[in-house]
Amino acid sequence: MNFDEHMVVARVKRVTLRDLRFWVREGWVRPAHGEAGPVFDNVDIARVRLLCDLKKDMSLSTDVLPVVLTLIDRLHQTRRELRALKEALSEQPDDVRRTVVEKYHGLHGSSEETAGDH
Structure with missing residues (x-):
């Protein structure tokens, strides 16, 4: 479902039109651009709620928000990549999966030992 600015403000009671427009200008919310102005979807609504x-x-202060949003975006990207990797791995034969898991545990164990040595 798509929403215009006024529908977003009506749907998310804690945001003002002024705040919403500022967040869009800053690039913290990235709606599509329609003929009548910005068009928000459910992901944009979730982002507005997060903000x-x-x-x-x-x-959080305005100067800290971009840092926090970047970290959250990177975390979500990493989760998407891990889901894709998991899916690709699940399609491999058992021996390949076992080898990858063993290698992962070997690397994971090594990094813990190294971290503990410092």
């Missing part, structure tokens, strides 16, 4: 949580509930 409300960070800005209004957690009182």
Whole structure:
């Protein structure tokens, strides 16, 4: 479903039109561009709610928000990549999966030992 600015403000009670427009200008929310202006989808609505949580509930300052958003975006990207890797691995024969898991555990164990040595 698609929403215009006014529908977003009506749907997310904690955001003002002014805040929403500022967040779009800053690139913190990236709606599609329609003939009548920005068009928001459910992902954009979730992002607006996240910004409300960070800005209004957690009182993060405007200069800190881009850093936090970048970290959250990177975390989500990493999760997408890991899901894709898991799917690709699940399609491999058992011996290949076993070899990859053993190699992972070998590397994972090595990094823990190295970290503990410092």
